[in-house]
Amino acid sequence: MNKLKLNYTSLSFLPILVCIPLGYQLINNIHFGGFKLFQEFLISAFNPKIDNEIIITVIKRLNETILIGFFSWLVSIIFGAIFGIISSNIFYKIFNIPNFFYRIIRFFLTIIRSMHEVVWGILLMQIYGINFSIGIIAICIPYIAVNSKVFAEQLETIDYKSFESINQINAPKFSSLLTLIWNPIINTFKNFGLYRLECSIRSTVILGLFGIGGIGTSIFLSFQTLNFRELWTYLWSLAILIILPGLIFKKIKFNTTNKILSIFFISVFFITILFSFSYFLYFIFNNNFENFNSVSSLFKSSSDLGLFDFLKLILETIILSLLSTGIAISLPPLVIGIFNNHTSKIFIKIFAFLLRLIPTPVILLTLLTFNNPSVSLAALTLGLHNAGITSKLLFTNLDSQDKRNYIAMKSLGISKNTSWLLGLFSQQAKSYLAYCSYRSDIIIRETAIVGVIGSVGLGWQLQESLSSFAWQEVTLVLIAYSSIAIVGELINGKIKNSLT
C-alpha cells in the first residue's frame, strides 16, 4: 500500500477534520428556543431602521468610533515604526550595540503583543474606569507592539550589502540609519497602513461592545434589547465606515518626492509624538487609580481558583484556538472549491464580508439564540470570523493568479472543481498556509473576546476575576494567556519560516 503523502494542498484541507468533534458538540447543544429570534435577526438585515433619530445617533456614534480608531491608529503606527526601528537588527549593527538589548526589547514587545486589546481594555477599565481615552490606550498598547513587529520584519529585509556600502562611507550613524530605513518604512506604511486603520476601527467597535463608547456600544445595546432593525442600521453604517477609507486611500498617492506632502507627513509625525507624550503625562498625573488602590492589593487578594480548574481553562483556550484555526484555514478553500462558479463566488464574497463586518461577540450572541454556550460554539464563531478574513486573502490571490494551468486542465476534460484545485489553488496553497500561520497567532489572542461572551476559557475567567477584584487571579490568568500566545507565536513562526 502506498504511503499517504501530505503536500501543501492537502494540508490546507486537512484541518477541516476539526468539524467532526465540533459538529458533534454543536448538535448535542442545539435548542429551538431562539430560532424565531435568529430568523428576525436575518430578516432585519434587509430592513434596517432608518429615521431622523437613529441617523443622528449613528453620526454621533460613528464620530466617536472614528476618533478612537483614527487616533489609536495614528499613535500606534508612528510608535510602531519607532519601536520597529529599535527592535530591528539594522539599528544594532549601525550603532554597534550588543544583541542582548535587541532580545530584551523584542521579548518585551512580544509579551505586550500577546494580549488582545480587549484584555488591555477590560484591565484598564477596571483600573481607571470607563472613559474615551482608555479605548485609545487599550488599542495602542498591543497595536504598537504588533506594528513594531511588521516594521522590524520589513527593516530586516534591507540588503546587507546596502548597509555595508553606506556604513563604508562613514557617515554619521543617524544619517546612515535614516538613509537605509527610509524607504522600507515608507513602503510598509503604504502597504500596511490602511489595513491597520481598518483593524483599529474594528478593535474600537469590539471595545465598544464592552462599553468604551462608539458604534460598538450601540450595537451591543441594540442586541441586548433585541432591536435587530436598529442593530443592522449600525452594522451597515459600520460597513460604510470600513469600506470608505479603502476608497479614499486608493485616491491618495503617497508621493515622497512631493515636498509639501512630505513636510506635512513629518509635521504629523512629530506632533503625534509630542501630543502622545504630553497626553501620557497628563493621564498619569491626573488619575487617582481609584479602583486599583495600590500594588499591594495584588498580593493581598486571594485566589479561589483551583489548580485543576485553572489547567482546564488553559486547555479550553488551547482547544478553542485549534478548532477555530482549523475552520479559518480549511473552510475558505473548501467552499470556494465546491461552489466554483461566478454567482456562488459573489455570494461567498458577500458572506465573507459580513463575517468580517459583524463583531465576533455579536456573531456569538446570535448563535447563542439556538445553541448552548460551549467551546465548540465559541470556536465556530472565531473560526467563521477569521475564515472571512482568510477567504478575502485567498480570493485576492486567486483573482490575480495566472489561469493558464486551470484553462489547460479544463480543456483536457478534467472537471471544473479538480481543475480549480490542481490548476489554481495548488499554486497558492503554500503562501496561503504561511498567511494562515500568521492568522492563527491572532486567533489565539482573540480567544479572549469570545471567551468573555461565551463563558469559555481564560477570557471568561479574566472577566470573572476582574469583576471580583481578585488581582492575584487576574495576574495568573494574564500570565497563562500571554504564555499560550507566546508559545503559539513561536510555533507559528517556525511553521511560517518553513513555508517561506
Added chain:
Amino acid sequence: MNNTVIELENISYKYKNDLILNKINLKINSGEKIALLGKSGSGKTTLISVLNGTIKPTQGEVKFFNESFEELDRKQKSKITTIWQDLRLIEDLSAEQNVNCGLLAENNFYFAFKNLLNISSFKKAHKYMKLCRLHNSIYDKKIRKLSGGQKQRVAIARSLIQESNILLADEPFNNLDPKLITTIKNLLLENVDKNKTKKSPKTALVALHRLDLLNDFDKVIGIRDGKIFFNIKRNNLKKIHLEKIY
C-alpha cells in the same frame, strides 16, 4: 620618507572552513595606481573588503597611515572610497539621491534628511553624474529602473563625489561599453595623476579582468587562491606571471 598609505601585515581570512586570504603582506604607497589581477574566486573582492574595513581579517592587521583601521576617526575613514563589484546602491532611491549619499560623511543628519525628502541641493551630484556621462533624464529615476551601465556609472559618481584620497574599486568597468570605459578610467585615475605632486597624493587599487586596461597602472598584483603570487611594476609584467594566476 615613509609614504606608505596602506599596509597589510600577515593578513588571513577564513570563512567557515575555507581560507579565502592566506598570509597576505602588502604595502601600497601614496599615489600608486595598482591593478589587482586574478581569476574569479581568487580572493580579490575579499581583499578589497578587508582593505575598506567591511570584513575583519581572521589574522593580521590592516594599517592606514601607520594606524590600525579601528583607530582611524570618521574623517580619516571617509577618505577611503570603494566601488563595489555588485555596486550596492539603494534601489528605492533615485540616482541623484544615491550619488548624494557619498556626501553623507561630510554632512550632518539634516543633510541626510533633506536628501531623502528630495529637498537638498543636487548641484554637486549632478556635476559628477555629468562627468560620468549620465544623461540628466535619469537623475531622478529610481535605481531599479536604470540599465546595468547606468547603475555602474551612478556607483562611480557616488564614489567620485567623496573626493577621497584612496580609491578601492572592484571591477569598476563592468557593464560599460569601450568608449565609456576610456572616459570612466580617465576619470577615476586622472584624480590620482593630478594630485600626485600634492602633499597627500591619491592612491588607487583596482581589481580588473581585462588586461588591455593595464597601461594606466604603475604596479600589478597577481592573486591566486588567496595568496599574492606577484607584486611587480607594470612594465615588468610577463606572460609567465599571468600563467601563474590564470
